[in-house]
Amino acid sequence: MERKINFNAGPAELPGEVLHDVGRAIHHYKRTGLSILELPHRSEEFIEIVDEANQLVRELCGLGEEYDILWLHGGGRMQFCMLPMNLLSEGKTAAYIESGLWAKEAIKYAGHYGKVQVAATSEPDGYNSLPRWPSKISPKPAYLHITTNNTIHGTQLHDIPETNAPLVADMSSDIFGQARDYSRFAMFYATAQKNLGVPGLALAVINKDILQKSARDLPPLLSYREQAKENSIVNTANVFAIYTSLLMLRWTKARGLATLEHDNRRKAAMLYDLLDSSAVFRPRVTERADRSIMNVCFTTTKAHEARFLALCDKNNIVGIKGHRYTGGFRVSLYNPVSVDAVETLVSLMREYERTA
Numbered sequence: 001m002e003r004k005i006n007f008n009a010g011p012a013e014l015p016g017e018v019l020h021d022v023g024r025a026i027h028h029y030k031r032t033g034l035s036i037l038e039l040p041h042r043s044e045e046f047i048e049i050v051d052e053a054n055q056l057v058r059e060l061c062g063l064g065e066e067y068d069i070l071w072l073h074g075g076g077r078m079q080f081c082m083l084p085m086n087l088l089s090e091g092k093t094a095a096y097i098e099s100g101l102w103a104k105e106a107i108k109y110a111g112h113y114g115k116v117q118v119a120a121t122s123e124p125d126g127y128n129s130l131p132r133w134p135s136k137i138s139p140k141p142a143y144l145h146i147t148t149n150n151t152i153h154g155t156q157l158h159d160i161p162e163t164n165a166p167l168v169a170d171m172s173s174d175i176f177g178q179a180r181d182y183s184r185f186a187m188f189y190a191t192a193q194k195n196l197g198v199p200g201l202a203l204a205v206i207n208k209d210i211l212q213k214s215a216r217d218l219p220p221l222l223s224y225r226e227q228a229k230e231n232s233i234v235n236t237a238n239v240f241a242i243y244t245s246l247l248m249l250r251w252t253k254a255r256g257l258a259t260l261e262h263d264n265r266r267k268a269a270m271l272y273d274l275l276d277s278s279a280v281f282r283p284r285v286t287e288r289a290d291r292s293i294m295n296v297c298f299t300t301t302k303a304h305e306a307r308f309l310a311l312c313d314k315n316n317i318v319g320i321k322g323h324r325y326t327g328g329f330r331v332s333l334y335n336p337v338s339v340d341a342v343e344t345l346v347s348l349m350r351e352y353e354r355t356a
């Protein structure tokens with residue numbers, strides 16, 4: 001069956017090579033006589049998978065042994081819980097920048113574990129722009145949480161200004177989408193189902209110093225320190241999802257971050273160029289510096305919306321309907337989405353404009 005042109009925000013497209021290797025591993029994982037779905041989580045083969053994945057994350061981020069690399073159950077929202085559980089000690093405050101609905105959700109979750117300060121918000125603007133950056137927060141918080149890319153709204157923090165607080169970032173929808181100085185962060189995390197693999201898993205990268213300061217006594221499964229000690233194998237690890245992430249990391253390294261960033265910028269520019277001159281479609285984010293290269297959001301009238309969605313469906317294009325909060329359209333341009341796919345969509349938009 002023909003594959004669709006997939007612009008979903010997550011679970012998102014996976015590269016053909018990765019799907020091919022996953023398919024093979026489902027039948028036979030190396031010479032084990034087992035499927036990857038049957039591979040014991042304490043086997044030598046699985047430990048090799050985790051070690052290689054950790055090594056590739058270090059390489060791609062340009063980080064050394066001063067960071068622990070963790071593969072954790074439960075996706076992004078579980079990190080909304082584990083982060084304050086581990087790093088917000090009693091009596092301390094955590095600061096959050098509320099740049100979108102995912103950030104708002106992270107704030108809500110953190111409120112269950114300690115004091116939270118919203119250091120800046122763009123809620124009054126419907127999150128269609130980035131909030132003003134709070135350069136100095138006092139008293140100094142346990143950490144300042146940011147979302148580097150706001151998946152739902154299509155904004156992205158391209159240059160991260162200075163701050164006096166340890167930086168923690170949710171990079172769920174732009175990790176490895178462009179070069180970045182990862183050493184600026186005390187911790188960052190990403191749910192897997194975008195640039196990293198399949199749902200239910202999160203990657204967390206934590207500076208060892210901040211981990212040592214973590215004070216709460218937690219059950220081992222929820223403790224970053226225990227997870228680090230056990231190489232992410234406290235309980236039955238998600239062998240399949242971690243293996244898929246390893247394949248994605250190998251693919252990312254083979255393509256190279258510079259090439260991926262170049263292509264991502266090109267894909268986004270093709271869409272924004274069209275949107276900035278269109279009589280039918282309007283970009284949701286007008287401030288160019290705030291625009292995401294991973295999720296491009298736009299609107300039109302209700303009548304055009306229904307007609308254009310039907311046209312996309314007829315042309316095998318899926319996943320461009322906006323989030324239920326914003327409506328409109330959202331085109332996700334994660335690393336596996338090809339320049340050709342975006343050219344096809346842009347041609348269809350231009351053709352639609354001509355006949356609208």
Ligand SMILES: Cc1ncc(COP(=O)(O)O)c(C=O)c1O
Pocket residue numbers: 010074075076077078102147149150151152170171172173191192200
């Ligand atoms: C920026 C961001 N953070 C967190 C999440 C939540 O991830 P999960 O659905 O794995 O809990 C998402 C999901 O799309 C996201 O885009």
